[in-house]
Each structure stands twice: as structure tokens, then as C-alpha cells.
Amino acid sequence: MLEELQLFQDPHYDESIVREEIRSYYPFVKAFGNNDEIEIAIYQQDALLLMNEAAISIEGTLRKNANGTGIVEFTSLSLNNAGAFLFDSISYELNGKELDKVRNPGIVSSVKGFLCYEKDDTSLSIGGWNYPQGGLVTYDPIKSTFYLRIPLWHLFGLFHDYKRIVFGKQTLRLIRARSDNNCFKVSNDDTVGELTITNIELKVKHVFLNDVVKLNLLTQINSDKPLLIPYRQWELHELPALTSGGTTKEIWSVKTCTNVESPRYIIVAFQTNKRDQMMQDATLFDNIEISNIRLTLNSEYYPYEDMKLDFSSRKYHEAYYMYTQFSKQFSSSTNKPILDYDDFNNRALFVIDCSKRNDSIKHSTVDVKLEIESMKAFPQNTKAYCIIIHDRVMEYLALSGVVRSAL
Template sequence: MFGKHVLRLIRARNDGNCFQVSKDDTDELKVKHVFLNDVLKHILLTEIKPTLIPYRQWEYYELPSLTNGTSKEIWSIKTCTNLESPRYVIVAFQTNLKDNKSEDITYFNNLNISNMKLNINSEYYPYEDMKLDFDARKYADAYYMYTQFYKSFASGNNYPILDFIAFKSRTLFVIDCSKRNDAIKTSTTDIKLEIESRKSFPANTKAYCIVIHDRILESLPLSGVVRGAI
């Protein structure tokens, strides 16, 4: 989504603030007005090119409840065009936390997830299984993926907000799919998430997903139109 920004310049009624006249100079300032002919005007207008505005768009999705009593889940997140192909996918889980005023909403349950794969048109990310075990404190791969995502967005040499210990109780699974093979073009992109846990999913467990993909807007200065670039 984007908003329309308007810049209005109101010209003063006189040019008194545009020049300085000495006290001894009583002559009037006269400036010639120059008007371009149609040929030169056309040449100048053709030099005004559209402005490209690249940015990263964030889309939020929510799975109301994981299947209670099972340890595996396949979540069909969305189907989109090839132009909206994801670059990063962030996944988090919460059990009995949403709309619960007595609990800290900043916590995200790890659910002792053992493996998580993102399926994009039959391509899996990451390629190898994670083999996580949060109860045994074996979640270095998930934390590493989180720290790498943080470096790609944060400027400077800042450290990630969550350290290795805090990550266990505020787990954010980050899947990097930015290095996809763009040579293979398809009209649509199917995004699915495969989730595996070492334990059965508890009741009232919600899944949250943020899909980040690159977008480019094209601004046409002469008409003021802003549209998606092809």
C-alpha cells in the first residue's frame, strides 16, 4: 500500500524577496521572460523520465490454529504472481497468548520444532533439514538464520535484539529464499510451509507468518500517476 504525497508551492505576489537593491540604485529590475518553442519544449519533456521506487513489502498471514494432537502441519500460505515472489519468510507461534491480558504477548513459543521447510513451487528452503531440539538447546541453526536476517536489514555493526538464550522463549523462524533461481519464470507462485515438531501441537496454538518480497513502483512526474512497475 502507498499514499499519495502532494507538494504545493505558492508563489508570492511580488518579487521583493528575490533580489537586493542598494540604497543609491533607483533603477527598476527588469527580467526578460523566455518562452520555449514547441520543438525545444518537446525535447525537454522527453527528458523527464519515470522515477522508479524500489522497496520491500511486508504481508501478514495468520493460521487460526494448528491441528491439535498432531506433530506435523502443512500450511498453504498464499498463491501469488511471480513478481511477488518472497525473499524472506518469518514464522512464529503462540499458545494461549492472543487476547489474553494476563500473559506477555511478546513471547513466542518454540513448540520444540524439529524442522521447518518453505515450499515454493516444489523448491525447498532451507535445502537440508534443521534437526532442531529446543529442549536440548540444539537450535543454533534457527538462531543463525535469525541473526543473518537481522544483519541484512539493520545498518552498522549492531547486535541482534535477541541473544541465544532469549531466542528460546521468543523464537522467530526466518527462512531466506532470496537466492532463488529467477531464470525459471512461472505465472504463479505457490507458497507452502511444512512444520514438524518433536511433540504434539498444544490446543489453541496460532501460527503467524510475514512474507517479505521486493516491489518496484513507477512514478510518472508529468501525470502524477504512481503504478506498479512491470
């Protein structure tokens, strides 16, 4: 019967959750210097947690060194997503099994933000993402203090996709960056910013169920019924430097993977003299006059035709179109692209959709190869990034505590 005709239907209220609490978890050792490993563990086996709503809470200071004559700019446009650049890698484990690991989370989350987020969305401003205004809204220039609350879904593909409760022993592992130069900007070479982290906590939402729902859940857990955890992993690969010295073409054999890790999407980006440079913006991606990028998966090519780009003539509409389609295809989102046509020139992200493949590709070992062509010779000190987004499904036997791949 149509909803409009349900005149005598009783109202329904969802009271399966009777209480929610946000609790803090702390690292074993409070050492937050460069290259330090920070481990935060949750040992409460019976706690029901919404890890997709968990966040890393960070407190720290940023000061100019004693001999510096310039200005440390922690609130300028070029310092968007500063918090993610505090770490070289982050990983999440369930019962000792690593489910997701992100190398260089600053780059990966910046790319994800430009692909998936909407302009002027302030919900992530306290996490350091504040595009296009830029800067960290919680920074106090008088006291030189800053505060961050970075949600895990901003950093991990796992928690971007998987939004159900999690239970069991869980570990968050953070490796501090070897340098914090990507987190702030100085006005001249004589000035050095000194960033110090004073505290890190993990804020996690605990969920408490009513007795009926809890009993039903425990019954299924005691039967050791497998729980499936499907998500899409953002896997970063780096080419330290493109071949310079007059070369306009590069062939990059990114990786050889099994059919399980076969790519769904490939995102390619470039940076010239950006990494670890205090006077540069680590979230800018150079177009380096790219004329074409082609992905090869075994014998299949994506896209089918050459892009025929010319950034110097503002002819990059094909690359921009592929960028604008990503959010629609990846998450069925109706969000407007965060980058307009002009912004894309300085934050060029080359998106290749390879999610639709024939069976011969799906059931074989896959060689991932990129052919990169430019209108001009590649600049020196140009780093290439390739993010491979692929499906992953883990199986969790809650009673026995076993976590394994389901594919």
C-alpha cells in the first residue's frame, strides 16, 4: 500500500541505541618528535565503537626560531590540510591484522579532498582542511598554539566506506613525519618554523544498545558468523623523479598486482620542488605541461583516445571533465567539484576510470603501467604520484578473533 494511504499506521521510533559516549584513548609513550612511532590501542573487547566517527586530537605549538627575521605563516592559503602532513604513514589494525595503511597521508588526503569534498564545507576546518580560505582556524598567533581534530575518514579509505560498529582489539599506529616543513610556510630562507606536538589523543564514539538488540547481536557473535568489511583502499606509489634533461616522455611501471588488487581508479599528480620546502605549498600539484597520460592494464588502454592536452593554451578540458566525473562515479555524489577550471591549472589531478574491465583483465595478474607525455621537457626535481584505488574485503570472525582477506 502507498505511504500516502497509511493513515492508521503507528509511529515508529528507532531506540536500538540507548546511549552514545565519546571517550579518549592515549598513546603508550608520549613521544611526538619527528620520526617517532605513536601507538594508540583499544583493548576493550566488548566495546561497540563507531570508528568511522573517531578522530585524532592534536595539540601543539608553532614558533619562529630565535634567529629568524621573517614571518611564519600558519594561517595562509598555502597551508590547507596541514594536520595530515604531520605524519609519514598511518595504519589501523584489528586484532593484530592490518586493515588499512596510508603512506604520505598528507598527499593522499589532499588528493581525496580535491576529488570528493565540496567547496566552503566548514565541517573539516578544525581538522586542518579549509579550502579555499586556507589556514588553520584554531591557530592562536599570540600564544603560538594550535589544535586539530582530524576524523579518521579523512585519512583512511576504510572509514570513508565502512560505517558500521567495530569491536575487538584495535590499534592506531602513527609515524611522525621526518620533517614538518610541509605544515607551514615562511616568508624567507632565513626563517625556520619550530613545530612541537604536545599531546595526541584518539577520540572514539562508544555505542550502547538496548537489551533486545544487544542480545541478538551477541547471539550472532557467539555463532562465529563472519562479518564482512568491504572498502576501497587508496594505495600511493611515488616516482622520486621524472627523467629530466630534455625528455618529454616517461614510461612508469607502477606495480604488478593480483586480480584482487586490480585498480578501479588511478589518480596521477606531479610536484616540482614542493616536498619539504618551507617556502612552497605541499598541496599544489603542477601540470608540468602534460599532453597525455595513458594507463595500461596488461593489454587494455585507458582512456581509449589520447587526451591532447595543452595547458599553456588552456586546453585541458578533457582532463578537467574526467576530474569532475570522479565524485559522481566513486560515491554517487551530487557535490559540485571543489576545483573550478582555473584552480585545476594549479592543482592538476589526472583521473583515469578503469572500473569497467573485461573478464580477461579481472582474472589475471595485472601489470599497471603509465605512459606520461609532456609538451616540454620534464622539469628537474619533479616527483610523480600515482594513487591506485582498489576494492578490498576483509572477513572478521568475532568469536575466534580471526581477521583475514575474503577475496
